């Protein structure tokens with residue numbers, strides 16, 4: 016492409032609705048980012064990413080501004096190198112990456128970046144295009160969050176709990192350090208609904224989840240199993256220690272005064288605990304925890320039972 020044709024091509028790029036820049040590798044073999052000179056940025060690029068040519072004359076400057084965190088920058092550079100090599104091997108013209116870019120106005124946005132790995136317009140000239148997918152990413156993240164959360168209590172849902180239980184089983188098998196599973200159920204919850212209404216029942220479930228969260232922190236996986244049942248996965252292989260931790264939630268809940276309209280009332284929970292054993296799958300773990308819970312219910316609730324595999328232990 017002659018210089019004249021190149022100018023016409025840049026004018027053409029200015030009419031494109033996709034942010035694009037053209038880069039020239041002055042020393043193609045060196046890999047020196049200072050020798051990768053940015054030749055042109057189109058209008059869409061200036062309106063989105065925004066760095067004028069004067070601010071980013073080469074790749075080194077561009078990288079420093081677009082990826083200000085050194086660790087992230089390093090990570091991106093390594094990824095680009097690996098993916099460009101793969102694209103070359105497959106005889107493809109472009110490599111693609113999804114990256115978070117700090118724009119000229121200081122905002123961080125997510126872009127899908129398409130970078131030529133083979134020159135098409137002129138030797139050692141490469142076209143790089145950017146598609147802003149920030150809104151789509153935010154929306155997807157929201158949907159993803161919704162799909163794993165229980166809408167009422169803000170805890171995880173059954174679906175996510177099972178996924179996490181399987182991950183914990185894999186982790187326990189590969190590291191040799193186990194975990195505990197606890198199933199906690201509010202006692203006589205149905206009476207709350209019957210006496211004070213469903214909305215009051217919802218308030219009790221939400222408050223119970225808050226008490227659990229306060230005591231357990233974010234380290235453990237807390238999920239609503241169904242109705243008034245919650246399941247907790249705790250990275251503690253000794254169920255006795257797990258019991259001591261859950262006992263704090265059990266006590267806090269017992270001591271809490273639920274206030275609904277002009278009524279004050281107390282609630283209790285029954286908890287069944289078990290620990291991972293080699294050979295367990297998610298179902299067998301949950302069944303054992305439920306078995307311990309049901310044994311607790313049989314003796315009137317308000318108790319913590321541990322199922323060790325070799326028998327049941329009651330404790331409070």
Ligand SMILES: Nc1nc2c(ncn2[C@@H]2O[C@H](COP(=O)(O)OP(=O)(O)OP(=O)(O)O)[C@@H](O)[C@H]2O)c(=O)[nH]1
Nearest residue numbers: 200201202203204205206208213216217242243312
């Ligand atoms: N308010 C409210 N009630 C729910 C919800 N999901 C299930 N329930 C009710 O929870 C009740 C079942 O609770 P259970 O735990 O089986 O009954 P319980 O009275 O607590 O009995 P025990 O567990 O044996 O002590 C039923 O009345 C359901 O309608 C919910 O999201 N909100």
